[in-house]
Amino acid sequence: MATIDRHPARHPRQASTLALAHALSAAERGLAVIPLSRTKLPALRSPHSPDDPPCHGTCGRFGHGVYDASADPARVRALFAAAPWATGYGIACGLPPYHLIGVDLDTKSGTDSTAALRELALRHLFTIPPTVVVLTPSGGRHLWLTGPPDVVVPNSAGRLAPGIDIRGAGGYLVGPGSRTTHGTYTAAPGTAGFTPAPCPHALLRLLLPPPRTTGPSGSATGSAAGTAHGRGLVQFVLAAHEGQRNTRLFWAACRAYENGIGPALTDELTAAAVHTGLTEHEARSTIASAARMTRPLG
Structure with a gap:
């Protein structure tokens, strides 16, 4: 796994080569990837104007964010060839075979997100199993979990608890080995060889949007007919x-x-x-x- 480089801009060509290598390694494991810039955003801009209807990649061109994501080595190489400035890669969540769910334990919010997750686990009686853990340059952690194929977990920020963000369908996680303006993402010691573990059922229920209350007539309160x-x-x-x-x-x-x-x-x-x-x-x-x-x- 790559070591931390606080100045990734010094070796742009080397950073791009390393990013592609890490992305191809992830693709070999069945993870769909896209190239990222140093800002952690998708490296390829949209080919559409703001007035164009969304096509989610059906036009066949690159620049659709996670809709470009692929585990096919040839397509991954083509994506990175189109973005030679990429220094990292994103892993799309919610796609087969893993249907990845990312639990982002942030440190920038001023709260102890690890303690918040531990409190949730005690309250709702679940345990996070051994799984892939990625360390962020800011000191945070990304926990990789898998969901059932018929469950759509939405992205959320702070809804589960302060400092805990969720990456689900339509979102992506920054892959280990990616270099950003703040440093390098790395796999936590001892977890690089793990396969993402199944998300505990009790936690999975918490990740879904809360049900709306219903009125006396049985229709949803505050909803359309x-x-x-x-x-x-x-x-x-x-x-x-x-x-x-x-x-x-x-x-x-x-x-x-x-x-x-x-x-x-x-x-x-x-x-x-x-x-x-x-x-x-x-x-x-x-x-x-x-x-x-x-x-x-x-």
Whole structure:
């Protein structure tokens, strides 16, 4: 693992070569990666103007952030060739095979995020298993965990506890060996050879958005009319492509249950999922999983 270099700008060509090497090593493990600049942001700018509709990479060009992420060595090399100034790499969360969830224990907030996580673990009766831990230049830590393939964990900052950020679907983690303006990200001693461990179930439930309360009529308090919201969720499922059908269905089912319309929308969501190619059994299992995950903690 690379040692800390407080002045990565002194060797830009070497930093780029090392970043590519680390990224290819991560890709060999099945992790989808993108090149990052010294500021930890995606190194490739968007090819679109602000007025263009979002395409999430369907145009075939680079510059779509985590939507560019790949574990294919040829594509990784092409990404870094397009960004020769890259000094690091990001690892996309929420993608197969690991469905990575990053727990970012920050030190810049003035709080003891490690103690906050320990308190949560005691209160909710879970233990963080041995897993990959990445040390940040500022003294923080990134814990790598894996989630179920049908669970969509959103990104959040400080929602779980002060100083604890979560990197989920649509987010990325800075990979070990990446060089930034503040130093180098490194694997914690003894964890580099680990495989990301499964996220404890009790913690996973905490990472999902809290369910909304419902009024006397059964509709979600403060939400749009159930029928209009339900139609939007069904359309969201119908728009799924192969490889994202379960993920979209789970997300839509979670939103339905959070808004108090889950049971009423189950049949329509199931039919939409079957239309995209899932079996009825797969669809109902995913919806049942969403119902369990969004159930209020006792």
